[in-house]
Amino acid sequence: MGRRPKKTGEETEAGLAVRGRNWGLPARIGARGMRGAGGGRTSYLDLPTEYRGTSRQVCGLWPFVVGAGTPMMGVPLGRNLVTGATLCCDPISWFERAGLIANPSMFTLAKPGLGKSTINRRMIVGLDFRGTVSLVPGDTKGEYTDLIRALGGQVIQLGRGMGSLNPLDLGEMGAAADRLTGTARRRLLDEATGRRSTMVAALVSIVRKAPITGDEEAVLGKAVELLDDVDLGRPALLADLVALLKQGPDALRAMTLADTEEQYRQAVKPLLKSLMSLVEGTLASTFNRQTSHRLSLDRPVSIDLSSIPASEKTLEGAVLLTCWAEAFATIEAHDRLTDAGLAPRRNFFLVLDELWRILRAGVGLVDRVDELTRLNRQIGIGQSMTTHSTEDLLSLPNPEDRAKAKGFVERSGMVFLGGLPSVEMDALNKIVPLSSRERELIVEWSIPPSIDIKTGQEMPPPGRGKFLVKAGANAGIPVQTALTPAEIRLNDTNQKWANRIADETGGPLDLSKTGAGR
Structure with a gap:
């Protein structure tokens, strides 16, 4: 029988731990486990899985160990790539409820195929559940049609x-205006007159591919005002506007300072030539007829322009701008009725996708878009604008247009940055401050997809569904978006290819039955 060893001051921690276990001495265990023979020590510790919930959902764990690292207010988008925590985010919730941003708007930049439209569609689903009406006034690729129909829009x-x-x-x-009285009615009609004259001026700029002059715009405004005094028994058409300009009443002649008939004809001739292309040209069937469909603001709305070929830039740009103007005018009308207590107040989520198309459609359109996008906060609009890169904004020929287009991003409450090439980092950093690590992430997400050596098929791009959410100068939140099974088919933008995703029944999905919107 051996003797109990004497304890010396030179004993190691491992030896003390082992002997402590054998002789009843207190064991000393480090942060990574017990050292020495019979112990168990690991060189690497995995981070524990993080779960999030409200005090009602996980009341048995109260008080929580730590608070939430990212906001839990808004539409759930996916998981934080660093912490694994769920990120809830949308421009309306972060502005109205959380007070995290000063403007209820967002701008998304990423290469094609990385999920820009998917972010918008997820927000449409989540906001629809909260009662927010989403409007897509110009879906050039038909990417929102299935979703809006599934939501009953x-x-x-x-x-x-x-x-x-x-x-x-x-x-x-x-x-x-027919439901309003007094000053409120008069102000709304004056606003409608200004909007319509601005809309016609924009169409003239598109068809002539040159800006309309200030004198011509003043004549147009007066002509639209005079048309309101003519009882046609129907809404006036562009053909009626042309007829009025040809007639040349005294009020219009006074606008041109013409002393003779010939001087008046020469003054309005360029304007008439441009308007005639809208009345008699290839655009007549679209703009010289009565409006075929009115927007409904009690459910989601999408205007599908996918049947317009991308090569017809003039038609596409004109229709896009008109649709945007119609959407803002409809929301403005609802806002006036709400102020008068004649309609329930609603918030709207306006999705302006494929912004690059409208910016390149014609001269002067940047000014029109700039005017439209400044209305969101005053009339309860959450706004999302999407394009592929900063080059879409900074490659415009006019320096003033480039400065205004850059302001679209600078004025946005939040910016979603997906995969972008490294050549854009310097220009992007001037608009949105980025750390070196944030720039590395964005460039990594832009790497092209590789081929799976086992299957021989192309793997998904590494940056698909990954975005860096920037709100002001704060550090960005990297997030991986996650879709429900019901959303996957509705987010398939390759439906005309053999790899399209189909549901088991082969029929259209109804989100109200699947619960995806819940």
């Missing part, structure tokens, strides 16, 4: 022979 299809837009129609502003 309104889909309006426009194109050659598929519908028309009358830029002189009072629309919902006229309907709202």
